[in-house]
Amino acid sequence: MRSIRATRTLPLRRSVGAVLLVAALASACAEPSDGAGGAGGGGGSQGKPAPGQPREQAQGASGALNAYVEKVRKQRAARAVAAKKWGLDRPPLDAPAPPAVKPRITTRKGFETDGEGLPPVFTTVPTKEKVVFLTIDDGAEKDPELLRMMSELRIPYSAFLSDYLVKDDYGYFKKMQDAGVSLHNHTLNHRYMPGLSYEAQKREICGMQDTIEKRYGKRPPLFRPPYGNYNEDTLRAARSCGVKAVPLWAAEAFPDRMEWREWDRDLHPGDIVLTHFRGKGDWKGSMPDMIRRVMKTITAKGYAVARLEDYV
Ligand SMILES: [Zn+2]
Numbered sequence: 001m002r003s004i005r006a007t008r009t010l011p012l013r014r015s016v017g018a019v020l021l022v023a024a025l026a027s028a029c030a031e032p033s034d035g036a037g038g039a040g041g042g043g044g045s046q047g048k049p050a051p052g053q054p055r056e057q058a059q060g061a062s063g064a065l066n067a068y069v070e071k072v073r074k075q076r077a078a079r080a081v082a083a084k085k086w087g088l089d090r091p092p093l094d095a096p097a098p099p100a101v102k103p104r105i106t107t108r109k110g111f112e113t114d115g116e117g118l119p120p121v122f123t124t125v126p127t128k129e130k131v132v133f134l135t136i137d138d139g140a141e142k143d144p145e146l147l148r149m150m151s152e153l154r155i156p157y158s159a160f161l162s163d164y165l166v167k168d169d170y171g172y173f174k175k176m177q178d179a180g181v182s183l184h185n186h187t188l189n190h191r192y193m194p195g196l197s198y199e200a201q202k203r204e205i206c207g208m209q210d211t212i213e214k215r216y217g218k219r220p221p222l223f224r225p226p227y228g229n230y231n232e233d234t235l236r237a238a239r240s241c242g243v244k245a246v247p248l249w250a251a252e253a254f255p256d257r258m259e260w261r262e263w264d265r266d267l268h269p270g271d272i273v274l275t276h277f278r279g280k281g282d283w284k285g286s287m288p289d290m291i292r293r294v295m296k297t298i299t300a301k302g303y304a305v306a307r308l309e310d311y312v
Contacts, residue, residue: 075154082152087292090299092155096129098310103127105245105312113232119223119243121230123250123261125270131306132271132298133158135249137186137224139166139173141279146287147172151179155295156307160186160224163211165277170215177216182309184222185209185243193225198233205234206241222247222312245312249274253294255285267301272308 076094083091103126111121125133134157150157159173159181166173177183187193187204188211196204205223213219223243225234230246238246250271252259260266267273275294280286285293298305 079154082154086149086153086288088153088295088299090296092153092295092299093302093304095131095156095304095306098307099127102311111248113230113235115232115235117239118232118235119239119246121235121246121248123248123272124268125272125308125311127270127311129306130269130303132267132273132303133247133308133311134273134275134294134305135160135224135247135308137274137276138162138190139277140282141277141287142169142172143277143279143287144172146291147175147179149288149291150181153295155291155305156180157305158182158184158222158308159277160184160222161208161212162186162190162226163188163208164190174216182220182222183212183216183218184220184224185212185238186224187226190226192227192229193234194229194231198237201233202237202240205237205243209241209243221245222308224248247272247308247312253290253297255283255289255293258294258297267298267303270311273298
């Protein structure tokens with residue numbers, strides 16, 4: 001009974017939201033309704049100042065709103081064109097505005113170590129929004145098409161780099177950073193961390209902090225251990241050189257399939273999705289093929305991709 005009610009109310013709520021959105025977009029495109037027209041005409045009721053409110057201020061507020069709605073409309077149209085160009089059957093959904101205050105993130109149950117005050121290890125960001133986060137690891141494949149595709153589709157993602165794979169072309173990731181992507185730490189040499197001493201782990205993690213700072217001007221706040229394996233020493237070493245959080249992943253994307261951590265084999269609000277910089281030599285497709293596949297899943301399930309750094 002419960003589940004029937006849930007499935008009935010959901011589409012209704014969505015359609016109300018859609019109607020409001022359409023109304024907002026329509027009102028932004030409408031001409032002033034009183035026919036006065038002209039720059040000084042003041043327009044319809046929207047532009048009329050409230051009693052006691054300065055006229056310019058009211059016009060400024062409604063003008064800013066109109067400009068915003070118009071910007072959103074244009075971005076959406078451009079995204080639809082880009083989606084067609086890149087072979088997506090549907091354009092990516094718009095992410096909601098970032099939270100005013102970042103959620104408090106704690107270590108996932110069962111992922112704890114004995115240490116206290118260590119960076120949290122998590123696979124999902126606590127949020128009620130229907131957003132997921134895309135993260136791309138390692139750095140072997142340096143496909144210029146990926147940069148173009150993600151910029152044109154305006155899909156945010158975060159890169160977790162391992163120096164031994166990126167050092168033959170730091171410039172590729174500089175372009176990525178210039179396009180608004182944050183570059184994070186995935187160690188110097190992609191070793192299995194729990195097999196190393198504290199000192200060796202520290203060299204791997206803190207050495208990569210230094211390398212990213214030197215090459216890209218910014219010390220990463222996020223670190224992901226290779227294979228998702230870590231122990232207390234890993235987290236202590238990471239903390240010692242400025243790592244604030246350790247995002248793992250809830251799902252992994254490939255060009256031909258998804259792999260899921262959870263038993264329900266589904267996405268959840270705030271899930272972190274992992275994929276890799278790989279090409280046809282490593283798996284069944286190119287980077288754009290992989291993005292098409294994962295975006296098909298994400299969009300079909302009603303999720304938008306948001307910026308991880310807006311939440312963490
Ligand atoms: Zn890796």
